[in-house]
Structures are given as C-alpha cells and as structure tokens.
Amino acid sequence: MGIALKRHGRIAFAVGFGVLLLLLATASQGFVRDEGYYFRAAREYHAWFENLFERGLDAFADNTLTRDFGYNTEHPGFVKILMGWTWKVAHVWLGAVSGATGFRLGSMVLVAVGAAFTFLFGARLARAHGAIVGLLAVAFLFTSPHVFFHAHLAAFDGPIMGLSVAATYAFWRAASERRWVLPALVLFGVALATKHNAVFLWAGLGLAVMVARGRDWSFSDGKLSLPPLPIAWFLAPIAGLAILYVFYPYGWVHPLQRIGAYYDYHAHHEHYPVDFFGTMYTAPPFPWGYAFRMTALTVPLVTLVLGVMGLIACARRAREVDGDERLGLVLLLVSCLVPPLVISFPSVPIFGGTKHWMPMMPFFCIAAALALMEAVGSIRYRVVAPLVVVAALVMPFTDTIRTHPYGHTYFNELILGHQGAAVLGLPRTFWGGDARPLLVVLNEKAAVGARVYTHRMNYSDWQQYVTDGLARRDLVFVNDVASADWAFVNHQREYQDAEYAVWQLGATRPEAMVAFDGVPIVSLYRLGRAAAR
Amino acid sequence: MRTPLLIVVVAIVVSSTLSAVRCAHVAAQADFETVAGVVRSAYREGDLIVVTPFHQAVPRSLLGDLPLIEPRRIEPDSLRMHQRLLVVAVDAVGSARDELEALGTVEPLVSAGRVDALTVVVRDPQRPTFHLRAGLADVQVLASYGGGDPVHCARWDGSSFRCPRDSDWNWVGRVTLNLEDGPRACVWMHPLNGGRELSVTMPEAPGSRLLLGHGFVLSAAARAPVQVEVRRGGMRLYAGEAMPRSGWQTTSIALDRGSGPLVLAVKTNDNGGAHFCVDAWVLP
Numbered sequence: 001m002g003i004a005l006k007r008h009g010r011i012a013f014a015v016g017f018g019v020l021l022l023l024l025a026t027a028s029q030g031f032v033r034d035e036g037y038y039f040r041a042a043r044e045y046h047a048w049f050e051n052l053f054e055r056g057l058d059a060f061a062d063n064t065l066t067r068d069f070g071y072n073t074e075h076p077g078f079v080k081i082l083m084g085w086t087w088k089v090a091h092v093w094l095g096a097v098s099g100a101t102g103f104r105l106g107s108m109v110l111v112a113v114g115a116a117f118t119f120l121f122g123a124r125l126a127r128a129h130g131a132i133v134g135l136l137a138v139a140f141l142f143t144s145p146h147v148f149f150h151a152h153l154a155a156f157d158g159p160i161m162g163l164s165v166a167a168t169y170a171f172w173r174a175a176s177e178r179r180w181v182l183p184a185l186v187l188f189g190v191a192l193a194t195k196h197n198a199v200f201l202w203a204g205l206g207l208a209v210m211v212a213r214g215r216d217w218s219f220s221d222g223k224l225s226l227p228p229l230p231i232a233w234f235l236a237p238i239a240g241l242a243i244l245y246v247f248y249p250y251g252w253v254h255p256l257q258r259i260g261a262y263y264d265y266h267a268h269h270e271h272y273p274v275d276f277f278g279t280m281y282t283a284p285p286f287p288w289g290y291a292f293r294m295t296a297l298t299v300p301l302v303t304l305v306l307g308v309m310g311l312i313a314c315a316r317r318a319r320e321v322d323g324d325e326r327l328g329l330v331l332l333l334v335s336c337l338v339p340p341l342v343i344s345f346p347s348v349p350i351f352g353g354t355k356h357w358m359p360m361m362p363f364f365c366i367a368a369a370l371a372l373m374e375a376v377g378s379i380r381y382r383v384v385a386p387l388v389v390v391a392a393l394v395m396p397f398t399d400t401i402r403t404h405p406y407g408h409t410y411f412n413e414l415i416l417g418h419q420g421a422a423v424l425g426l427p428r429t430f431w432g433g434d435a436r437p438l439l440v441v442l443n444e445k446a447a448v449g450a451r452v453y454t455h456r457m458n459y460s461d462w463q464q465y466v467t468d469g470l471a472r473r474d475l476v477f478v479n480d481v482a483s484a485d486w487a488f489v490n491h492q493r494e495y496q497d498a499e500y501a502v503w504q505l506g507a508t509r510p511e512a513m514v515a516f517d518g519v520p521i522v523s524l525y526r527l528g529r530a531a532a533r
Numbered sequence: 534m535r536t537p538l539l540i541v542v543v544a545i546v547v548s549s550t551l552s553a554v555r556c557a558h559v560a561a562q563a564d565f566e567t568v569a570g571v572v573r574s575a576y577r578e579g580d581l582i583v584v585t586p587f588h589q590a591v592p593r594s595l596l597g598d599l600p601l602i603e604p605r606r607i608e609p610d611s612l613r614m615h616q617r618l619l620v621v622a623v624d625a626v627g628s629a630r631d632e633l634e635a636l637g638t639v640e641p642l643v644s645a646g647r648v649d650a651l652t653v654v655v656r657d658p659q660r661p662t663f664h665l666r667a668g669l670a671d672v673q674v675l676a677s678y679g680g681g682d683p684v685h686c687a688r689w690d691g692s693s694f695r696c697p698r699d700s701d702w703n704w705v706g707r708v709t710l711n712l713e714d715g716p717r718a719c720v721w722m723h724p725l726n727g728g729r730e731l732s733v734t735m736p737e738a739p740g741s742r743l744l745l746g747h748g749f750v751l752s753a754a755a756r757a758p759v760q761v762e763v764r765r766g767g768m769r770l771y772a773g774e775a776m777p778r779s780g781w782q783t784t785s786i787a788l789d790r791g792s793g794p795l796v797l798a799v800k801t802n803d804n805g806g807a808h809f810c811v812d813a814w815v816l817p
Contacts, residue, residue: 423586494751510594517555
C-alpha cells in the first residue's frame with residue numbers, strides 16, 4: 001500500500017504538471033468580462049508587494065491597503081495575488097508568456113492542483129482498479145468542454161473547483177490520519193480565501209461525515225447521540241478565517257466591517273437575467289433544478305451517463321462498506337450533489353452558466369471513471385476492455401476540441417448541440433469573451449483611429465488586448481454604439497438590443513462572426529461611418 | 534453482456550449517432566455562398582428574404598444588406614404583406630420551411646448541399662394602404678396631461694416625436710426592440726404616467742381591417758397592463774389590455790364603423806417599466 005501511495009503521489013504530480021502544460025498551450029480564449037476586472041486587481045495588488053520595502057510600515061496603513069487592495073473587494077485576494085506574481089515571474093521577468101496568460105497562470109496552477117487531487121481521490125477510492133480510475137477521472141474532467149474552458153481563465157471558478165477537490169481529499173485523509181489535519185486546514189483556508197462558496201464546502205464535509213457515520217447515530221433515554229466529527233472539521237472555520245484574513249489585506253485594519261461586507265455582498269447578490277427554455281428570468285423564483293438540468297445538457301452524453309451510473313453505484317456501495325471507504329464514497333456523493341443543489345433553489349441567483357456549480361465536476365468524473373471501470377471489468381476478452389475505454393472518451397474529447405476555445409457555449413448530443421439549444425431557448429453564451437478572433441478582422445480592416453463598441457467586453461479586457469498586441473493601439477474603445485465605427489455584438493438574448501441598435505444605424509450585414517453549426521456567438525459590424533470611408 | 538456494460542455501449546453508440554445527426558444538419562459555407570449569389574440575382578424591389586431556421590446567421594452575413602428577416606415564429610399576416618418571399622431554408626434543427634411554403638405557390642430557386650432557396654409567391658397578398666411605422670412622419674401624436682386639451686408631441690427629429698413632458702420616455706418613434714420572440718421593428722409608444730392618454734392619429738386610408746400589434750421589451754416587463762384603444766370618428770372600434778409580459782401580440786380589428794382618421798391610444802395606471810411598442814397596418 002505504501003509503495004502504491006508513493007507511486008500515486010508521483011503520478012499525481014505528473015498529472016498536475018501535464019494539465020498545467022496543457023492549459024498553458026491552449027489558452028487562446030478571449031478575455032471574459034470579469035477577467036478584465038481581475039487583471040486590473042492583480043496588477044494593483046501586486047504593486048503593494050513591489051513597494052513593500054520602500055514603504056516600510058506605511059505599507060500596512062489603512063490608506064495604503066485601501067489604495068492597493070481596495071479594488072474588487074467582493075472577492076478575496078488569494079487568487080488575484082497569485083495571479084499578480086505569476087504575471088510578474090512568467091511575463092515580466094521571464095517573458096515566457098503574454099501578459100494575460102501570465103495572470104491566467106495563477107488560476108491554472110490551482111486547477112492543475114485540483115487535477116492532481118482528482119487523480120488521488122479516484123485512485124484511493126477505487127483501490128481495486130488502482131491509478132486508472134484516477135487517470136480516467138482527470139480525462140473525463142478535461143474533456144468536459146465547459147470545465148476545459150473555465151480551467152483557463154483568470155477567474156475563481158477553476159481555482160475553487162481545484163481547491164474543493166483538494167480540500168475534500170485532505171479532509172478524507174485527515175479523518176483517519178493526523179498528519180493530514182494540517183494540510184486539510186490549509187487547503188480549506190485557501191479555498192475560503194479563493195471564493196465565498198467554500199462555505200458550502202465546509203457544510204458538505206460535515207454533512208458527509210454525519211451520513212457516513214450514520215450507524216453511530218443513537219437515541220436513548222431522551223438523548224440524541226451524534227457521530228463524532230473529525231477534529232479537522234471543527235478547526236476548519238478558525239483556520240479558514242485566519243487564512244482568509246491573511247489574503248484579504250483590504251480588511252486587515254477593519255476585519256469585521258470589511259470581511260462582513262464581503263459576505264453580505266454575496267448574501268444579497270443582484271439577480272442577472274437568465275435565458276432558460278425560452279423564458280427570460282430576471283428575478284426569483286428561478287426554475288427548480290436549474291443546475292441539474294443544465295448539467296444534463298452541458299456534459300458530454302457518455303460522461304453524463306457514466307457519471308450518473310457511478311453515483312448510483314457509489315450510493316449502493318456506501319451502504320455495504322464501512323470505515324474509510326464509506327466516508328470516501330459519501331464525500332464523493334455529497335461533494336457532487338451539494339454545489340448544484342445550492343444553485344437549484346429558486347431564490348438563489350443563477351447567472352453565470354455552469355461555472356458556479358463546477359466544483360461538483362471532479363467528483364462526477366471520478367464517479368464516471370469508476371462506473372466505466374466496473375463496466376469493462378465484466379468483459380471476457382481483455383483486449384476489448386481498453387477499446388471500450390477509449391471509445392467512451394472519443395466523443396467527449398472530440399467535442400472539447402471542436403468547441404475550443406468556446407467550450408462555455410457547448411450543449412451536448414441530447415439536444416443536438418448549438419442548433420438545438422438555440423431552438424429550445426437556452427443561453428448561447430455569456431461573459432463577453434468571444435470576440436478575440438474577430439480582432440484580427442478589425443485590425444486588418446478598421447481605419448486609423450476607428451472607434452469600436454465592444455458590447456459585453458469591458459474596457460479592462462480591451463486594454464489587455466491592446467497591451468498583448470491583439471488589438472491595434474490606435475483603435476478607440478467607446479461605450480456608445482451610436483458613436484462607433486465598428487461594433488461587436490455578443491448573441492445573448494438579454495443583451496440582443498445592441499444588435500438591433502446597430503441595425504437602426506443602417507448596418508444590417510455583419511462583417512464577420514464566430515458561429516457554431518451556423519448559430520452565431522458573436523458578430524462584428526462595420527457601421528455606416530466606417531462603411532462610407 | 535452485463536447491464537452496466539450494455540448501458541455504456543448504448544451510451545457510446547447513441548452519442549456517436551446523435552453527433553452524426555448534428556453534423557448532418559450543418560450547412561457548408563460554400564453552399565450558403567452559392568445560394569446567396571442566386572438569391573441576390575433573383576431579388577427585386579418589394580421582395581422579402583426569409584431565413585429559416587431563425588438561428589442560422591450565415592445568410593445575414595451574405596445578404597444582410599437586403600430586406601431580410603429570421604423569424605422565430607412564422608406570422609402569416611405579416612408575411613402576406615409581401616407579394617413574394619425569397620426563402621433561404623437550411624436543413625437545420627427547427628426549420629419552418631413547411632409553414633413558409635404553405636403561404637403561396639412555391640418555385641425552387643437553387644439548391645446547394647443543405648441549403649435551398651425558393652420563391653414563395655404569396656397567395657392573396659395584403660398590401661397595406663397605411664403602415665404606421667413606415668408612415669410615421671404623417672401621423673399626429675397627442676398627449677393628455679389632464680386639466681385641458683391634449684397637447685401635440687410635435688418635435689419630429691426624422692424618426693420620432695418628442696412629447697413636452699418626460700420626453701426621455703414619452704416619445705413616439707421608430708425602433709427595433711428585443712422582444713421575447715426576437716427583434717421587432719415597431720413604434721415606441723411608452724404610456725404616460727398617471728393614467729393619462731397618449732394617442733396617435735393616422736391619416737385616412739381605405740381599408741376593411743386594421744392589423745394591430747403590440748408588445749413589451751424583453752428586459753423590462755411592465756408592472757401593470759396597458760389599455761389599448763382604437764377609435765374612429767368618436768366610435769370605439771377596439772379596446773383591449775396588453776398584459777405585462779414580454780412578447781408580440783397581434784389583433785385584427787374590423788373597420789366597419791365610424792369615419793375619418795383612425796386613432797390609436799394607450800394608457801396605464803402604472804407606467805413603470807412599460808417599454809411598450811406598437812405597429813399597425815390598414816389592410817384592404
């Protein structure tokens with residue numbers, strides 16, 4: 001066992017490193033709307049480190065912290081600080097990557113860590129099959145087009161997915177091995193310092209232990225006796241808040257007020273419009289089960305079927321086994337179900353497509369891998385089993401390649417992809433990052449000093465395109481379509497007015513567009529003033 | 534074969550089959566270009582190019598400079614106002630080709646791969662004798678603010694009339710808005726506050742019926758219904774309520790009473806969020 005675990009450790013490292021290289025090599029996504037904010041935040045936060053020695057103790061004064069960390073305080077600082085450092089090292093010092101990829105690298109590292117722990121979780125849970133389940137789980141995870149897309153971005157959704165599986169694995173180990181308590185606390189703390197939904201991670205871990213040790217529940221003499229919870233679970237909030245505090249410098253001087261305001265912001269988050277089966281939801285109640293239904297339509301069919309089979313098999317097996325294995329199985333089930341369940345309540349904001357419940361995906365893919373290995377285990381001819389395994393990965397792999405770098409627009413075979421989704425009235429895209437390839441057309445055709453309306457792409461994204469040499473420096477960003485020479489239109493039904501405004505201005509024929517199966521994702525229009533030149 | 538393995542094999546086969554079906558519904562760019570070239574040559578003034586299904590965008594990128602629509606649902610009344618339709622039908626998910634063909638006599642124009650073009654000579658075309666949006670410059674717009682005669686919203690800036698009060702909202706003009714069923718070229722007619730009446734008086738035009746359409750913008754559903762009224766010579770020809778939900782609704786109104794110009798009036802008890810637009814056609 002010890003040798004196997006050491007071997008798993010080495011494989012996990014290789015998996016993490018391989019995933020990091022893969023993500024770096026394929027980071028051709030456009031800059032999504034929020035990345036612009038995080039690029040800026042990462043730069044501003046990093047300036048604090050650059051000036052640290054020069055400022056001395058003044059660096060810790062409230063006005064300095066507010067100036068350097070007072071932007072984008074609705075998210076903790078850990079990932080943005082990490083992005084700042086990866087940008088500095090990989091882009092500024094080494095010149096190995098573009099500026100944007102430098103920022104994204106920080107996020108990718110955490111996704112890669114998650115990939116390594118996905119392998120470890122799968123390999124440990126499926127001891128009979130060894131490392132193959134872990135490897136298959138990682139393969140299924142990164143052949144899910146939505147996951148593959150978000151795994152690249154300078155945002156928090158990839159990192160929280162990675163840290164969720166890492167913290168859950170460490171917590172599982174910590175339930176029976178003291179040496180894992182500290183890693184579990186650190187990983188949970190880092191997760192809490194990454195995104196607010198780590199709170200649900202802690203709740204899920206507690207729930208999983210209570211369920212896994214359900215046989216220890218008792219009620220006698222009017223007293224309810226609960227199963228013991230691991231020490232790591234009790235210490236997690238303390239360690240978590242301490243680490244959150246460290247990585248939330250904006251709150252160093254006024255922690256209660258400012259960290260409280262951060263959580264309050266998310267407790268009262270505004271509702272964004274969501275297009276779902278032809279209805280535009282702008283306020284609660286949102287449709288029940290939204291996250292489950294979207295998952296059913298956005299995970300490749302083979303992975304979906306295997307994942308559901310795996311969850312059922314895990315639930316059955318959890319009833320038959322005990323101890324460490326039972327806890328692992330229940331952790332997998334709870335970790336898979338809690339994130340979409342939270343989003344599925346009608347009062348919870350459901351903007352942002354599938355990324356908000358993405359922490360479920362490593363566990364779902366482990367379940368898929370388990371189901372696949374169980375299924376092929378019954379094949380009599382040993383040579384056929386690998387062929388079935390490969391065949392199971394072909395369509396997910398093909399669809400991920402096909403939709404890259406627009407994996408967030410993917411819908412699965414059940415509804416015949418983009419066309420079916422358009423007919424059913426499902427969200428076509430979001431986050432405004434699709435226009436990157438059209439910048440080539442813009443650079444080639446726009447007159448010097450042309451004004452560009454970028455629709456859902458924000459100014460910080462535009463600046464980054466210019467900085468990275470992807471958009472010409474002389475082009476001028478404008479907010480008002482009426483004053484523009486060129487206009488991008490992201491085909492989101494809630495923001496489709498922009499295209500009609502362009503039509504009103506006489507431009508009814510797009511100059512170029514990005515489309516899948518003929519369904520437009522983003523269009524570029526040349527407006528009248530530019531056309532007349 | 535054990536059940537789990539059977540399920541896995543079935544999933545792989547179904548996935549591959551459905552992916553093949555998906556690919557079979559994707560038209561090639563070259564085919565679009567071939568068809569677009571023929572459609573452009575066949576186009577003549579007054580034709581309308583109709584693309585189906587609505588989500589296919591390549592035809593717009595090739596023919597968008599000509600009158601072209603991609604309707605989410607087929608509205609026969611609206612399409613019958615054209616004598617001839619040039620239909621670009623893509624063999625894709627959600628095609629409404631059959632509904633379009635039912636509007637008249639069909640003649641194939643060109644076929645390339647999964648893209649067909651056909652002409653539909655409309656049966657019983659209904660040329661409007663007056664179209665509100667097209668003839669907007671010829672209407673009169675009145676706002677009743679209470680305590681006196683209605684006042685003219687007279688400031689015509691080439692596409693809209695501005696009312697004297699709260700003119701950021703209370704204007705009447707040509708717009709293309711985002712309604713639940715897609716883009717809608719219509720006339721902005723946001724009701725006044727306090728239940729006051731905003732009306733449009735159309736020039737006299739011969740006709741036996743008025744096709745009236747109205748709807749609320751997708752992103753700003755109203756808080757209260759809007760009362761819509763059509764009058765002629767003091768006689769009420771129609772009174773109805775537009776409920777506060779997104780989507781375009783049409784009503785056919787018989788013009789069998791009264792004489793003189795038609796008046797279209799709107800009012801509401803709560804005009805918050807009432808991003809309302811209308812259009813009207815007088816038909817023979």
